[in-house]
Amino acid sequence: MSNAMFSSPNAEHINLGSFDVVIVGAGMAGASLAFELTPDLRVLLLETESQPGYHTTGRSAALFSEVYGNDVVRALSRASRTFFDSPGGGFADHPLLTPRGTLFFAAADRLEQLHVVHTEVVRRAPELRWMEGKALLEQLPALRREAAQAGLFEPDACDIDVHSLHQGYLRSARQRGATVICNAQLESAQYANSRWTLQTCAGYCSANLLVNAAGAWADDVAVRCGVEPIGLTPLRRTALVFDDHQSWNCKHWPLAVEIGEQLYFKPDAGRFLASPADEIPSPACDAQPDEFDVAVLLDRLERLTLLRPKRITGRWAGLRTFASDRTPVAGFDTQIPNFFWLAGQGGYGIQTAPALAQLSASLIRGQTMPQGLASHGVRTQDLSAHRLAVTPSAEF
Ligand SMILES: Cc1cc2nc3c(=O)[nH]c(=O)nc-3n(C[C@H](O)[C@H](O)[C@H](O)COP(=O)(O)OP(=O)(O)OC[C@H]3O[C@@H](n4cnc5c(N)ncnc54)[C@H](O)[C@@H]3O)c2cc1C
CATH class of the missing domain: 3.50.50.60 (FAD/NAD(P)-binding domain)
Structure with a gap:
């Protein structure tokens, strides 16, 4: 403070x-x-x-997804969409949302979890698409085949300004x-x-x-x-921005989330933003990233994706605060x-x-x-x- x-x-x-x-x-x-x-x-x-x-x-990671969170959160997100799309004259001089898409992906041993999410949300989000094999890797070529047996693509997810x-x-x-x-x-x-x-x-x-x-x-x-x-419990979450070794044509890639929330990443102005989706209990404070969580993130990037961070250009942590x-x-x-x-x-x-x-x-x-x-x-x-x-x- x-x-x-x-x-x-x-x-x-x-x-x-x-x-x-x-x-x-x-x-x-x-x-x-x-x-x-x-x-x-x-x-x-x-x-x-x-x-x-x-x-x-x-x-924050600035994501708008109607799939993310529990049922109450999803209802609040759906109900917020109208305001994001039309906040009213003079509120902002450009759109608050930019199309991004979200891809929830799962390895073979987590497919059950992906099916559960699909069943929970498909009634309210009929545009969700189940993907497998070649189609999935075309959507996001940086995913390792063995880490992405199937995916759930939410085309309407957006980046929030x-x-x-x-x-x-x-x-x-x-x-x-x-x-x-x-x-x-x-x-x-x-x-x-x-x-x-x-x-x-x-x-x-x-x-x-x-x-x-x-x-x-x-x-x-x-x-x-x-x-x-x-x-209420504040939980620390870490994020990194990095340049990758490889030059990917990634501008239109969706945000990718491992279904068990081990990792998420998305393109970010020519770079990548990624998080190990950590939830470390913390006192209320000016949260700072911990080296251990950064190492966990780099390990998960290696195990689940083909991304290889060359240079970390930004790192931060913030507190996500939850009721029980x-x-x-x-x-x-x-x-x-x-x-x-x-x-x-x-x-x-x-x-x-x-x-x-x-x-x-x-x-x-x-x-x-x-x-x-x-x-x-x-x-x-x-x-x-x-x-x-x-x-x-x-x-x-
Ligand atoms: C890494 C990360 C990624 C995230 N990604 C997303 C995402 O993609 N999409 C999404 O919707 N959300 C995301 N979130 C969550 C989102 O950022 C938070 O839910 C949201 O910012 C909470 O806003 P707030 O106003 O409650 O808290 P804050 O922004 O923390 O505001 C609380 C304010 O209260 C002030 N304050 C505290 N005590 C006092 C006092 N005694 N007197 C006066 N002022 C006081 C503090 O200084 C602070 O400014 C993410 C969070 C993190 C950390």
């Missing part, structure tokens, strides 16, 4: 104002919700860092009246007389509703607000009134952001969920904080 952790000397006396909603965290989750809550509500977005998007939002999406949300939210304050880490908050009083590094403020969109720090923010944590059932949390706290969770987006917080923000805004306004979400199978009970508080046998 930046030096914003240290309060300015007079911060406790600086009044940042009075708001309807204060959102803690200006990553994709906080920015998208600020957009959806304005202009009718007075919204303040607080961010610890000097730049919003410094943490997980700025470290994450920067444009995030900046579009922030800019539009500001234009609609939201206030965004960086270098303003939330230190503590008290709820009394139906109102929150918040102390930050930059000053104090008050609000009717506090939204926790603090990514890997969401449980930490809850504690600072006197709210019981919900058991690997489903996002978008809903009011079970105990403390006017505390709203928008957290636990795991590895899907970019592609699900539009639907999660729309759903959260409707809950906060006390409105019914937009029909566009319900028709894709989004259900508030699947995302509520309440589901984490009940015993599994009673709920599932």
Whole structure:
């Protein structure tokens, strides 16, 4: 974290104002919700860092796939597609999605897993194509034959312009009246007389509703607000960008994912982006890549593909934060009134952001969920904080 952790000397006396909603965290989750809550509500977005998007939002693989994730995540992704395709005039000056395609591939001993995914998603995604043999290797010539017995090709998957999406949300939210304050880490908050009083590094403020969109720090923010944590776990994931020894004609290759998530890779502006899809438990922090995970990635590239990294041009790690059932949390706290969770987006917080923000805004306004979400199978009970508080046998 930046030096914003240290309060300015007079911060406790600086009044940042009075708001309807204060959102803690200006990553994709906080920015998208600020957009959806304005202009009718007075919204303040607080961010610890000097730049919003410094943490997980700025470290993703930028994929939009309607197959990736569990059923609830898939419903949120399908429901987000409309916004990605038509975000509205002035939101971004070029399309947010670029066709990419995704190829889930499996060796002979993992075919069963590929069949399961196929059966689960084919009803909602009839364009999925099962591939084998020559056709599969023509689609992605860098796969080793023995590692890719069969594949599931999702032609409609896309690359997301994450920067444009995030900046579009922030800019539009500001234009609609939201206030965004960086270098303003939330230190503590008290709820009394139906109102929150918040102390930050930059000053104090008050609000009717506090939204926790603090990514890997969401449980930490809850504690600072006197709210019981919900058991979120940040998991570190590593990514590399490299030049390959061989010059491939790869511009139109899909993103390739080994079905057991040992590896994924895709072309990236003349280079390759790859990840060992690691999930290493981590405290909330400025995550850095670990040499061991880099070595695991290089080994898997060698075993599963014909790629041979010549020069690594970029490496990073980020924290994907999950609830115990690997489903996002978008809903009011079970105990403390006017505390709203928008957290636990795991590895899907970019592609699900539009639907999660729309759903959260409707809950906060006390409105019914937009029909566009319900028709894709989004259900508030699947995302509520309440589901984490009940015993599994009673709920599932
Ligand atoms: C390697 C990798 C690949 C990924 N690939 C994809 C992908 O292809 N597609 C996809 O959809 N998703 C992907 N994800 C996941 C996606 O990036 C996340 O789900 C998403 O960015 C989460 O956004 P967020 O706003 O919740 O978190 P963040 O971006 O981390 O934002 C939370 C913010 O809260 C701030 N904060 C914390 N505590 C406080 C406090 N006390 N006061 C004020 N501010 C605070 C932090 O500084 C931070 O900026 C990937 C993630 C990783 C790491």
